[in-house]
Amino acid sequence: MQSPSTPSSTPRPEQADASTWKSDLVSGFLVFLIALPLCLGIAMASGFPPVSGILTAVVGGVLASWLGSARLTIKGPAAGLIVIALGAVQELGQGDNALGYRRALATLAVAAAVQIVFALLRAGTLGDFFPSSVVHGMLAAIGVIICSKQIHTLLGVAPKAKEPLALLGEIPQSVGRMNPEIALIGVISLVLLFGHMALSKKVALLKRVPAPLLVLVVAVPLGLYFDLDHEHTFTFSDHLYSVGPNFLVNLPGNLLSAVTFPDFSAVASGASIKYIVMFSLVGSIESLLSAKAVDMLDPQKRRSDLDKDLLATGVGNLVAGLIGGLPMISEIVRSSANIGYGAKSRLSNFFHGLFLLLFVTFAPMLIHRIPLAALAAMLIFTGVRLASPSEFVKTFRIGLEQLTIFSFTLVVTLATDLLVGVAAGIVLKLVVHVLNGAPIGGLFRPVIEEHQNGDSVVLRVRHAAVFSNYLKLKKQISKHAQAKHVELDLEHARLVDHTVMERLHELEDEFSRSGRHLRIRGLDQHRGLSPHPLAARKKLSNGTPVGA
Known part of the structure; x- marks a missing residue:
């Protein structure tokens, strides 16, 4: 039998790559346009420096693509791991985000080693174990958490609350205190993203235009018009507001200066072990599920070796963790776009990473012009899709017991953390099975x-x-x-x-x-x-x- 972990009989990767490089070059460039702002936004939402997201995508493209990664997947930072990364920075730093960042890198490096062990033990089937309702409940909770944090950034307001439920409760206050210029950039960006999603279903040409690119084309000129590069104040409706470079992406002068080494001094602590487990488990599950989903979208219906893909992810995460990057997975949104743009082989992932490397090396000042509100809009768009009401409807159609497990996992995750939420969902699932007659x-x-x-x-x-x-x-x-x-x-x-x-x-x-x-x-x-x-x-x- 051919399992999901067994590659189908296709031409050798190097043969396929050599014959399709033009398609992969075009697809890699278009995915690069999507990945650039998302990598920046995910990094900042995770409490990491913005450039760390670029570092991860570069490693995922330039390195991991040659280590047996799934053919059409795009490796890079994912919104689904924001919650874990941010929690690691805040808890391990205990108020010192710079220290928390370096200690979080240490947990990522150790988690990457665990992923490599998973791959060597042929644990590519790990994605088959976790029940669908629990996984989707976890992802929906992540979507809610992302939105609860990024709405305030979109409005140009610094919230007082830290926890997701409290952040959601603070949204009305932030709306009342919003910075008009920043909020205008954010709201227009959000309208463009949702408008693109709706219109691209009717206008085929729009599918070829990356929505994040449209956002940047509008948001960057608006930032220049509002002179966000310089600290100043303005009056609107008898209220005084201040704007400045703190509302723009901040990047180091060159890529080498962005390299940061992990701090392993607290890696054996209970808090570090918790994040090692979460990075290794949640990251592996998300990556495997994404790789399987991308295989289903492959026009040639090829099957990837999921153990090799997990190995590529683990090695990529190890390198990323050692130089200051975010955790990476096989990312579903960019991978789906990659297929839509005509990718034929893993070369598209390589080209996407190469374009990112060249851009951040030779044009860092262009990245500095991107308003944070535009990045927040992209993350909110991602969060809404993860926690869309349609997900609740789909789950309910499968069965009331599925909706119960889905909702329970979501609520427990919001109230506690990802590990507890997933564990609670699995326990409830087992209880439901026993009640339904399973011995x-x-x-x-x-x-x-x-x-x-x-x-x-x-x-x-x-x-x-x-x-x-x-x-x-x-x-x-x-x-x-x-x-x-x-x-x-x-x-x-x-x-x-x-x-x-x-x-x-x-x-x-x-x-x-x-x-x-x-x-x-x-x-x-x-x-x-x-x-x-x-x-x-x-x-x-x-x-x-x-x-x-």
Whole structure:
């Protein structure tokens, strides 16, 4: 069987790269235009110097692209790790952000070593373990946290609160105290981003124009018009406001002076270990899920070796952590754009990193002209997409229990932190499974009966097929890589959860692409917990369908 971790039979990477470099050059340049402002904004929102985001993207493109990274993914800093990075800077620095930044780099370097170990242990399947509702709940919480912080920056106001819920509560005060010139830049940027998203669905030409580029084309001239380069005051509606360079991106004179080395003095502390775990786990999961999603978008339907991709991410993070960069992942938004712009191979990732390196080396003053409010608008746009109301609707359609787990993970994450939120979501998911009839003993170890006849295999699953035992089920299927026909009998499974339904659907597609056949049977006596085709399926112990 060809698993998500097994590359399909395609031309050798160097052959494909050599024949498609022109397409990759164009795509890399267009992605560079998207990545430049996002890297700056993510870095500043993370409590890191703005240039650290550029450093990470350069390492991710120029280095990681040659280490076996997934073909069409773009490596770089991601909004999904802002919360962890900022928490590390604030907690490890204890009021000294410069010290917190260097100590956060140390946790990133150690977490990168953990990711490398994950890759060597072939933990590329890690992304298959975590239930979809928990992962999406975590991402929605990250989106809310990003918006809660960046709305104040967009309005040109420094909030007093620090925690997400308190920051959300302070938004009305910030609206009342907003700086008109800064807020105008921010609001126009936000309108451009959402307007581009809506109109590009109707106007095909707009899809070729990166939305962040439109924002910069408008925001930079506005910053020049308002003379943000120089400290001064102005009066609006009988109120005095001040503006100046503090509302613009601040970059060092040259790239070498931006290199910062980590401080390992507190790396063994409890707080550091917490962030090492979060960087390594959350970063790995996000990166693996993104790489799998990008593979699904690949027009050639190629499959990446996720273990190699995780290795490339780990090595890239190690280098980034040692020179002052942010954590990197295979980033889904830039990767999707990369495919849309016609990328053919991993060369596009390399070119995107190379263009960033050249730009920040030879044109740093142009970056300095970018208003922070414009970057805040881009991050808010990203945050809204992560926590979009449509995500709640999609989850509800899959099942009420999925919405409950999704919402619970979101709320606990907002009230505590990512690790606690994800752990709480997983525990609730297990409790829901037990309430729906899954035996406790079968939650982590599936009972599988195997029958083989020539090139056909029948695997009969008893008790439960749920997210927590899916990896063992998948491993059992993988043992029969040479079988042309694999039949998975779920008739005797009391519960088949949404995560397993989703993963099996992906496996069916993979089997089909490799000329094999995976048949799933035995669900006719199960009733879905919602009408959604991938909803969880439950069966009463006496065989009577639920609701019958």
